[in-house]
Amino acid sequence: MIYTHTIGRAIQYFPNHIAIRKESGAVTFLELDSRVRGIAATLRQQGFLGGDRLALLMPNGPDYIELIYACGLLGIIAVPINTRYAQAEIDRLLKDARPRGIIRHSKLPSPTVRLQWECVIDVEPLQESGEPYGGEFYDPQAVLALIYTSGTTGQPKGAALTHSGIFSNIYDLDYWLAYREQAVFLHASPMFHIADFPAIFAAPVFGATQATLARFDPEAFCKRVEVDQVTHTVLVPTMINALCRFEQLGEHNLQSLDVLAYGGSPIAPSLVREVREKLPNAKLLQVYGLSEAGFLTGLKDEEHTEARLRSCGRTCPGVDLRVITANGQQASAGELGELVARGPGIMMGYWRDVEEQLPGHDTEVDETAAVLREGAFHTGDIGYQDPEGYFFIVDRAKEMIVSGGENVYSGEVEAAIYELPQVKEAAVFGIPDPKWGEIVAAAIVLRQGASLSAAEVIEYCRGRIAAYKLPRHIDFVLDELPKSGSGKILKRTLRERYWEGQPRRV
Structure with missing residues (x-):
């Protein structure tokens, strides 16, 4: 047909x-x-x-x-x-x-x-x-x-x-x-x-x-x-x-x-x-x-x-x-x-x-x-959906982070991190925590020649998102984040490195 x-x-x-x-x-x-x-x-x-x-x-x-x-x-x-x-x-x-x-x-x-x-x-x-x-x-x-x-x-x-x-x-x-x-x-x-x-x-x-x-x-x-x-x-x-x-x-x-x-x-x-x-x-x-x-x-x-x-x-x-x-x-x-x-x-x-x-x-x-x-x-x-009929997506249901009973949508945190000019790629996901159930983690790739510390990332985000949404664990990845064949960042792959056992560097 x-x-x-x-x-x-x-x-x-x-x-x-x-x-x-x-x-x-x-x-x-x-x-x-x-x-x-x-x-x-x-x-x-x-x-x-x-x-x-x-x-x-x-x-x-x-x-x-x-x-x-x-x-x-x-x-x-x-x-x-x-x-x-x-x-x-x-x-x-x-x-x-x-x-x-x-x-x-x-x-x-x-x-x-x-x-x-x-x-x-x-x-x-x-x-x-x-x-x-x-x-x-x-x-x-x-x-x-x-x-x-x-x-x-x-x-x-x-x-x-x-x-x-x-x-x-x-x-x-x-x-x-x-x-x-x-x-x-x-x-x-x-x-x-x-x-x-x-x-x-x-x-x-x-x-x-x-x-x-x-x-x-x-x-x-x-x-x-x-x-x-x-x-x-x-x-x-x-x-x-x-x-x-x-x-x-x-x-x-x-x-x-x-x-x-x-x-x-x-x-x-x-x-x-x-x-x-x-x-x-x-x-x-x-x-x-x-x-x-x-x-x-x-x-x-x-x-x-x-x-x-x-x-x-x-x-x-x-x-x-x-x-x-x-x-x-x-x-x-x-x-x-x-x-x-x-x-x-x-x-x-x-x-x-x-x-x-x-x-x-x-x-x-x-x-x-x-x-x-x-x-x-x-x-x-x-x-x-806003009053004018425009749709906004904040996260995948399976990728939503629940930290201390609060829902954290990774897209919102990523948007704040991406505002940093040193950041080339970023992915936000939840990792296990004995106190909060999950905490917000971020894997970040920097632009060539740029430098940035975890403390600087957290401080930058502090004035842009609520305190419970701030990333508590940050890894800086040297090469690139894992991706699917269609170019999507595989947060599942990043997350599994923590949920399968002790957290370890990306």
Whole structure:
């Protein structure tokens, strides 16, 4: 279904527009359609049918886009895998998804799980075989992809997203990013992440070109923007932070960059101010969403006022987002609670629960029931809505720190720490304490050549947050904080070093 309404539309209205920029040259939408149908024929020859899963363990690239399209054309369920996973993590994911085959890059781990088919795409390129596939799969409610959660608070789970669910995100992307004909979208964030995956389908609907960056680093990003005249992209806050720290940023011409969207994790207001200063021509757009729900809210450039720098914006059209208190009632303006969402982009369920409903499966799993209740998705994010309808997220429910009976939201403490000019990265989390139950801890990476003491951090924060929120244990990390493949800081990894035994240096 999704192929018909994306590439199908593009070849009808923009057949000779550039669809993808490759190192070997540009590809039009007509040429892309031919290539995708050739890949689909190859997959059919390998025995893939609608409903089969195909795992993709690859960096961003044109091949990735073509394979995702081929899956949509055939009704195959795509299973994008985090490229930073270790072999054991990949094996666990494959045991959960049980794909028929995998296509991977030779530099990424080879799974030990036995599959029916494996293609190492840079060693044995996926060749088109036989006549191009001429059919079109059409079932809006079929599962298009299993997007595995980032695992920042636990084991990753496969969110089963449907063709129609991902297609609803196309409207959201158009509403917020304002695509146009011959715009150029750069896939700088990982394609396996929900922040970037829907853009694969959104770009062709509006005749936009796609360019790819195999792995983000500030210099490569700047060069790609210059060479391809990139107009739109989505980054996560850690990428924006790295871009602002890039000393040669001013030497690159980034005037073409019209919309810089960001999301995936909270962002410090000080970083928003800095990127505005360093990229004054780019319109900023904050988007909030989850693997299980797609995009839920957006904060437009003109809404980035000082009072709303910590807001994730207002809801996407068609999304019902509410703040629910612990007793299940809708919160009043300014009252904290859990964000609960309804809308067309909500997942069908976690894969093991969805698969349970298919013939031949009787495993009882209730992970979906824990988050999908009464027709609504419980995000696990704690926040509030102001009187004007703007949403603010203060923390993940599982990352909230309870110290001496007081709730401490890590995002608030991090925002205070990030105001220190010496700080490059910071993460706040709770560690065990015999008196208070938990105390606030911070792991901090300093900018090159900067110096800062724990006492200075605490004193700086003292006038900005309440005394019970002050970090009591501070580690200065020499290199970088642990991150997921999508760039989120893994507080779970930091926290486990303390909860597993005696506190020890990072």
